[in-house]
Amino acid sequence: MRKTYRIGILGATGAVGEELITLLQERKFPIAELRLLSSERSAGKQLVFDDQSVTVQSVSAEVLKGLDLVFASAGGAVSRQWLPIAVAEGAIAIDNSSAYRMDPEVPLVVPEVNPEDVVQHCGIIANPNCTTILMCVAIAPLHRAIPIRRIVASTYQSASGAGARAMAEVKVQAQAILDGASPNVEVLPYPLAFNLFLHNSPMDGSGYCEEELKMVRETRKIMGEPSLALTATCVRVPVLRAHSEAINLEFAAPFAPDKAREILRHAPGVMLVEDFDRNYFPMPLEATGKDPVLVGRIRQDLSHTCGLDLWLCGDQIRKGAALNAVQIAELLMARGLL
């Protein structure tokens, strides 16, 4: 008989939480019991799993008892408060927040890139930042062929990265502007409809924002290249739920675009989307709801002999968050670690 698991989802009512529920169902994850957990505020809400209504429970030490696996996507403070308790109770925790990502004891895993890192954990495994996951899926196979020396990334990040309320707000703002009114700003720091702004995560003295530094630090950790040179500019754009990235790569040696294309055509988690005749390349609208990272427009960098430029789009809530977390759980199962 196939082993089944008692699973908890912390932050079940959020955008990523709901996608986790959908994915566990879609991918027929072997579930013995599913506990949907949230803050006091959302407790009591009914969600549907496998055609059955499940009541969302308020998180407590009691309700974390007896779980095999906990997915957390309720922010860093909630993870820091409850995951050590869940782990002490015997669960493995896969954390979507940034709380533990740079902890040297905690593996930071993109299953297509560094599956072997999943082995060495102390109960918590971290799910990387969304833009970082999407980029790593696309560049790691190239890095394996010829080492990457430097990355310049510019992102085009959707509203979903700021949560379900931001997604709703950008639509309300768009309607206001279309009606000739001023857009209201509550969740987002500035109007996003028909506008865009630099990612508003906190800045440090370097002039980089936290989102950009996550890309730098997490990419280094995932790729196992602690001194990889990387700079990023992270931008929020009026798109609902898929992120896009323009990536410039410098390699240790020239990299023929056709060779890169061939590698990416067979790379796990990647879908090559390139039709130069039709000017058809990855678009966020088409990446939405899809599992793979769409990659295209691979070209020899005109400014550097050893450079390549490429473009990608990926669903921020799926591969950028929930799907990657479920894949980590599947990886643990496949290796007999769960």
Next chain:
Amino acid sequence: MRKTYRIGILGATGAVGEELITLLQERKFPIAELRLLSSERSAGKQLVFDDQSVTVQSVSAEVLKGLDLVFASAGGAVSRQWLPIAVAEGAIAIDNSSAYRMDPEVPLVVPEVNPEDVVQHCGIIANPNCTTILMCVAIAPLHRAIPIRRIVASTYQSASGAGARAMAEVKVQAQAILDGASPNVEVLPYPLAFNLFLHNSPMDGSGYCEEELKMVRETRKIMGEPSLALTATCVRVPVLRAHSEAINLEFAAPFAPDKAREILRHAPGVMLVEDFDRNYFPMPLEATGKDPVLVGRIRQDLSHTCGLDLWLCGDQIRKGAALNAVQIAELLMARGLL
């Protein structure tokens, strides 16, 4: 008595044409006569200049006679057909199309960057591509302090770059999506509302599109650096009329961000918009309708000792097109060349 000029605007009914009319008025350009010219289709239309109604005339050799200055913004084919005739009739032509930009006999001018180039012309002076103008205004003052060795640019280009009909279409698309319908596509190649796509100008065998190659070639010509290393990824985003650009610069030597900031604070055509505490930087909504290029988020590139990252926004129709053209005319006047 101050000299006044007989001026023609070819493409007067387009987005850039209308902005030219507004700017000539705003800046009190000394006009003796203003002829608004267009294709047969728009002829007869009434436009307002200085509180007077002006009838748009169909362009012909006859109507180009006796003009001192012609602004052209009706596309490359129209410029190629009519500007040589206007010049033969004694006018100086300032061309917004890409028809003559790379012609070695034709100066390509951003008044803040290479005003001296305006002197050597054979009747036609070219106005550069919009993204190129905005970038050059921001980077040329830095290049004068320490030479730039390489540029990696990613753009966030508004609908206005595809014309007034594209601006209208993105709004109609947004309304359709908000109403739960499918967005219609007529002017733009793909839905742009709540989406984005790589710039759809024709591609050459290099994998770059024409818009990107314009940035490469025109920047080299304007900056007088024929072998400047530059790569660009040009992206159309659902913003109405201001372009944004994430620019990574490598210099010949380290460039302190504070030094760059100080130079840009005093650079012509630049407005420094930087408040790291409030996370407030240039946004297209705020660049709209403004003359200067808004520049900010200047930071030491984490990936390169001699690198700087910066971010800019500029009104695509104003400094990206009409304003730059009017400034070229003002430059000709100031130098007694008109």
